[in-house]
Amino acid sequence: MVWRWVAASKIGTSHIRNGVRLQDAYAVSVMRGDNIFAVVADGAGSAEFSAFGAWLVCRTLTIQSRNWFHENLGLPDDETLSDWIDEVRDKIALIAERRQSKPRQFASTLAAIIATPTETLTLHVGDSAVVGRRGEEWDVLCWPENGEYASTTYFVTDDPEPRLNIARYTREHDAFALFSDGIGDVALSNSEQTASPKFFGPMMRPVDNAAGAGRLPELSSKLRTYLAGPAICERTDDDKTLVLISRN
Numbered sequence: 001m002v003w004r005w006v007a008a009s010k011i012g013t014s015h016i017r018n019g020v021r022l023q024d025a026y027a028v029s030v031m032r033g034d035n036i037f038a039v040v041a042d043g044a045g046s047a048e049f050s051a052f053g054a055w056l057v058c059r060t061l062t063i064q065s066r067n068w069f070h071e072n073l074g075l076p077d078d079e080t081l082s083d084w085i086d087e088v089r090d091k092i093a094l095i096a097e098r099r100q101s102k103p104r105q106f107a108s109t110l111a112a113i114i115a116t117p118t119e120t121l122t123l124h125v126g127d128s129a130v131v132g133r134r135g136e137e138w139d140v141l142c143w144p145e146n147g148e149y150a151s152t153t154y155f156v157t158d159d160p161e162p163r164l165n166i167a168r169y170t171r172e173h174d175a176f177a178l179f180s181d182g183i184g185d186v187a188l189s190n191s192e193q194t195a196s197p198k199f200f201g202p203m204m205r206p207v208d209n210a211a212g213a214g215r216l217p218e219l220s221s222k223l224r225t226y227l228a229g230p231a232i233c234e235r236t237d238d239d240k241t242l243v244l245i246s247r248n
Contacts, residue, residue, distance in 0.1 A: 002213045003036045006206075007243040008224035012182060014237035020045070024180045024241040025054035025108075027062045030214065031069035035116045037062060040128050040241050042180040044107035044155060049099070053092060053106030057156055060088045061112060061123075075114060075121050078166050085110075085123075085156065085164055092157055107155035111142050111178050115247075120173060124165040127153040127181040129188065131195040132173030133204065138195035141167060141176075144184050153181075175204050176245045182238035207246040 011022040023043035030036050041057040043050025064084045068076050076084075092106045109126025120141075122130050127144035145163065147153050154163040177200055179187065187199040210216050226232065227240045 003030055003034075003245065003247050004207055004210055004213050004216055005038070005243060005245040006216050006219040006223050007241075008220050008227055009239065009241040010224055010227035012236070012238040012240065013233050015239060021051055022239055023051045023054060024182075024239045025051070025058045026178070026241050026243055027058040028215065028243060028245070029062050029066065031066060033069060033073055033116070035069050035114065036245065036247075037065040037112070037114050038176070038178055038243050038245060039110065039112035039123075040178040040180055040243060041111075042109045042126070042128050042239065042241070047107040048105045049096075049101065050105070050107055052095075053157065054108040056091060056095070056106070057088055057108050057110055060084075060091060061110075065114060075116060075119055075168070081121075081123060081166055082164065085125075085162060088156055089162070103157040104155075107157045109153060109180070110156050111180075113141070113176055113178065115176070115245075118171050120169045120171065120176075122165075122167045122169075124167075125154055125156050125162050127184065129179055129181075129184050131177050131187075131200065132169070133175035133200070134172050136197065136201075138177075138197055138200050139173070140188070140193065140195050141169070141173075143193055144181055144188070174247055175208070176243075177204070178243040178245075180239060180241040182236045182240035183232075183242050185236040185238070186232060203242075204244055204246060207244050208248075
């Protein structure tokens with residue numbers, strides 16, 4: 001089985017105007033046994049160190065996944081996954097203490113997948129999202145969750161526990177897209193809670209047709225340019241991160 005992917009982040013136009021740095025992060029890694037891990041994290045705009053929090057979420061979960069597949073073949077159980085999130089929270093709490101800050105200042109969402117040759121699982125906190133391709137259809141595997149009030153959501157750092165959603169699927173999807181809420185504004189229908197094939201189909205086609213395996217640098221560069229273009233920026237002024245993964 002061959003995995004190939006493209007990935008890019010682009011700072012939102014509102015962040016540029018306000019002098020705020022990019023607060024999204026992502027990571028993709030192929031593990032032993034034809035397994036793949038991917039994650040997108042979106043730092044809270046109101047949190048001082050959220051960009052670092054998003055980076056730490058991605059880095060910590062990537063290391064945990066690598067360590068897991070170094071010793072195991074199947075997917076981790078829910079208890080193990082919850083332990084991974086607890087480790088992320090513990091690291092954030094420790095760093096917050098060292099900086100004389102609070103964990104909420106490192107607030108970040110989370111959308112991740114771990115896919116094996118036979119199964120896929122998703123981890124999800126907040127308003128980022130994951131979709132998967134099944135035939136010609138795109139299924140929403142993780143729908144963005146908003147908070148109690150308008151323009152709010154859930155974060156890994158929430159007390160007393162994060163609103164963690166774990167879902168498992170048999171192998172029926174041959175492509176995945178993970179993205180922060182800036183892309184969700186463009187690629188999802190909120191009224192019907194569906195993903196747009198007109199968006200994801202053309203976006204995934206170059207990945208499907210690319211030669212080679214692993215990260216596709218040239219396509220990733222083109223994706224970054226696209227995320228900075230008017231087709232996206234005229235519809236959202238938020239940070240934008242998109243990871244596209246294909247297998248055959």
